[in-house]
Amino acid sequence: MSMLPTVETAGYSDDDIALTAKALGHPARIHIVRVLLAKQSCIGCDIVEEVGLAQSTVSEHLRILKAAGIIKGEVEHPRVCYSLNADRLLPLAGLLNLVFEQESQGELMGSICCPPGACGPEGAA
Amino acid sequence: MSMLPTVETAGYSDDDIALTAKALGHPARIHIVRVLLAKQSCIGCDIVEEVGLAQSTVSEHLRILKAAGIIKGEVEHPRVCYSLNADRLLPLAGLLNLVFEQESQGELMGSICCPPGACGPEGAA
DNA sequence: TTCGTATATCGTCGATTAACGATATAAAGG
């Protein structure tokens, strides 16, 4: 119904961002992200043990995260090696950053939140 | 089932973060956040028009965002003036920042994602 | 008091989610 061009500059669609947020909208899935963050290397069935839910339930949570692109899984042997896919979190992070930028209007002005490629083409550095 | 102390340093519970993410997990609610971000001042029934859904539906979305603490509403006249409550987004942003920090291991080391008070006590300005 | 405006709540309905146990797959090893 509208353009919101200023904010749209964040770059991504509402659906994109909502999809990512939705995938993160469950404690078990946040837990999984944390596990993958802690052991940055990939993990197999340990996640099931970590989360403490039934194997099929955890598998489903992993599927949801994978479907949202937040994690990826490499198949080895009978195991699957999961790891985070940070890029997919950029749209959501970008929006949050805008909120924080606004709140600290002009105070920082640049050194705010800029994950690798999130804040547009930065020629220098 | 586990401690994950390193990551837990992010500070907030899985439920906390998941609750915020869940509240953001719908396109209409992302849209509302963007509207509030664009017109940083508060807004009334304009949101209904912006979002393009039935008034009762939008009211429900606003209720969900408010329940999650992401927005707050000041009552004026017969209107309600909504605005973002950035603080409530910090737990989620903090987790995302950790992901990005890890990805750019040592490359940047500090100038990454640090909304006002998110990255711990930073003595120097 | 009566009216009009802006929101909130109610009741409904179809769709989706989350959880589980049971079962199916796939690949390595005996």
Add this chain to the structure above:
DNA sequence: CCTTTATATCGTTAATCGACGATATACGAA
């Protein structure tokens, strides 16, 4: 071949969600 191991899928259930129209509430203004 048959077994083991790690995952994925199926089928079911209860619960929650998202949307709507209709209605209720609250309050300033006429």
